[in-house]
Amino acid sequence: MLFEYLPIELFYEIFSYLSGGYILKAFYSINMHLNNVLIGYNHYILDLSQLDMSKKEFHLICSFLRSNQIVGLKLSENEFNVVNRFLLTFANKQQILTRLRSFWTDDTIEVDRQFLSKFASIVNYNQLSSVRFDRIRSSKNFVRFDYSLKSLTHLAVCSSKQFLQLVKKIPTNLTFLHMYFNSIDDMDQCIRFNIHQLKSLGIGIKCTSMNIQQFINKFQYYQWRQLVQLNLNLNVDFHLQFVMLQDIFSNMFRLKHLVLILNQPLTADNDLLNGIVWESYITTSLIDLKTFNFQLPTSKTSEQRIDSLLKTFRTKWWLKKKQWFIEYDYHKQLLITVPYFASTRCDNRNTYSLGDIMNWDIFYRNINHLQIDLSEYGDNDQIFITEPTRRSPRFNNLDRLVLIGYLSEYVCNQIQEQVNLNRVKYFSFGSIAESANTFIRLLENMPNLYYLCIRDSKVCDIFNSWSLSFPSVRKLILADYESKTRTELFHHLIFLFPRLTDLTVNYQSRSMILYLINEFVHLEKLTLHLTPNQYAPNPTWISKHSRLEMNEFESKVFNYNDQTKKFILWINAEMISHRQTRRKCTVQ
Structure with missing residues (x-):
């Protein structure tokens, strides 16, 4: 069946499961009909953290997509400096991402006021409905962010202390709140402002024997109206008891999904490791619970004792009615649900x-x-x-x-x-x-x-x-090969890997670079490992002696603490026409 006969709605349904980069990579330039489908699609979610994204794919994203087609954006820093390039591309075109609703930065990016101010030129923070920051930079002289995030419904951040330093005020329309809380007061402040509409709550927190009762009291006070999902990652310095969790869950009558992670090893006689006790509690107090996943560390104990614990989780209720499966990870000494926590x-x-x-x-x-x-x-x-x-x-x-x-x-x-x-x-x-x-x-x-x-x-x-x-x-990637075989080796590569776009080898000579550039016509990235006494080739020299013109590539040298160096050359493949004749060069 030809693509032309498939309904556009089917393509849109397929696109909803894919990152914008993968959509363009798979469907762009197949034919005019598909290009028109891509132009008409207005719900692209861009994941710029993809490790295998080439320079060509990045330029396709920036040149093909209109700003009002992007509804989701995930950013990650890399050697190509993709974050600043993306920002400058749309800022220079004076295009604001008017329909952007989801904004995510991973832990390679330190979010601070300066970072957010730069992106304010293309992002309207007051229209965002979902934000995730995996890393926020702390500062004693932190100036608060000027935007209120008033439309925010989904929030996931790595630190309550740093987030509360950053924002003007706590968002009050959250239905999804997942955060590591640096204190019980931070947690209470964020929850109280959103408790009436919260549906999903994720809590990571460290408690001591001195403040665990304060933590429990907060939960006994909360009146949950819509909460159906709880992820609780509890780091304590004492042996947690089952009755403490009962008090925490006491008002969560509508709970349907529960994830529990503990960090303190439990002794084999602790009721938290007893499937019969859990079965009795869930059937009487959490009757709507549909999924239950946990990761419970144990003190060192015998295999016979572990086997006895596992048998309490292998009743008909666990295996047949609920279909919750429990295993023991002997390497990490964890009692876990699978496949959720399976390695x-x-x-x-x-x-x-x-x-x-x-x-x-x-x-x-x-x-x-x-x-x-x-x-x-x-x-x-x-x-x-x-x-x-x-x-x-x-x-x-x-x-x-x-x-x-x-x-x-x-x-x-x-x-x-x-x-x-x-x-x-x-x-x-x-x-x-x-x-x-x-x-x-x-x-x-x-x-x-x-x-x-x-x-x-x-x-x-x-x-x-x-x-x-x-x-x-x-x-x-080739490493540890004998340098005396490199001439023969590189001749083999041309035949064996004709569609190669990314090559990493050790630097030998300037003529080797020319050979690789001229022969690998699809190459988009060349990485060369240099020894401390080797010098990277000059870009002007590469332009003069290879098939590349000066505006067709970029290069950069990275220096590392162990005195090693890396030279990376990015080729603008879309700017190079297919040439019938190429300069020939022998590897010396």
Whole structure:
């Protein structure tokens, strides 16, 4: 079926699940009809924190989208200085994001008055309905922010103290409030102004044995009218008792969703670790509760005692009626609900008591990052426990695979049997393979591979054995290879990775740079690691001797504390026409 025959509403429904950058990357310039669909869509949510966003994609966002099409914005700082570039692009065009409703900065950005004042040129803070600040800069001489955030309904910030220093007054229309509170008074102040309409409340707070009763008293006083969700992250310096939580939840009659995180280890006889006690309380006091997820640390105890605790959570009520599944994380010594708190990473250097896991499918289905230290694999090969009746791979949702050490034929076979390699997009290989064919066989089963990192001195021997190219690979990192093989190595790269857009290698010579720029016609970013005594090439020299003109690239040198340096060259791929002839250059 042709795209032209699909209803526009279907495209809009698909777009609502995607970041604006991914939408443009996937659908832009396929045909005029789709371009018109993109032009007509007015609910773009931009995530500028995406690590794989290229310079070309960023320029497409800034040049294609109108300011009134953007309703959500997530910012993150990176080497390309994407935050200031985005701000300057729209400020220079004198375009205000008139329909922006959601504004999020991650922990790479320190939010302060200066930052907010800069963005006031394109953001109307009084129209925002959702704000999240993962990092706020403290200052003794903090000048309050001039905007009231009067339309705000959703707020998530990392510190109540810093936020209250920053804003003019507390927003009073919040239905969603998630915050780390630096004091009970801060918490009380924020809740009281919004208690009548609050539907979702997230509290992170530290309490002592001296003020826990004050904390509990506040909750016994609150009269919740609409609260249906509570996330409570409680850091205490004493052994919390079940009756204390009962008092905290006492007026939450409409609660439907509860997340509980404790930081102080509990002894095995604490009722908070008893599923029977929880079952009795929930069935009588929290009768509307639909989801319950917790992370409860335990004191060091025997496996037999842990098994006894788990049995209290494996009654018919827990497993059949509620379908809430509890496991024990032996590595972190946590009693957890799965899949909510199940790890998304699996590392064979950690301690896993896989034989005690009841919900195998949930455990494996949740893993998206697998790291194997092959030097320890013999002692921890329970990760790949085989079942005669099982035919499908265990790790079926894996998108990142990291191997460290010596890759044998046996382990390679185990990985192929137990991992759905079709889903792997990121593969890091810091190993030595039993043979080049062993490694290649693994790689050939990754048709959707996007990112490849190889740290192997014999990488050229591996490339010599390849007969197929890998057009899906866009990002390649090579390290620890022998410098004497670089001429042969780079010739291999042209054939093996014809669609490469991002390449990271060690700096060898200026002629090497020219060779890579001239031969990799799709390259958008080139990163070169320099030793302390090496100098980065001059941009004018690059422009003069390569296929690039001066206005077609940018470059910058980054210096690090360990005396190493990194040279990054960003290529404006959209400004370069496809050239039939390119300068040829040998690698010296």
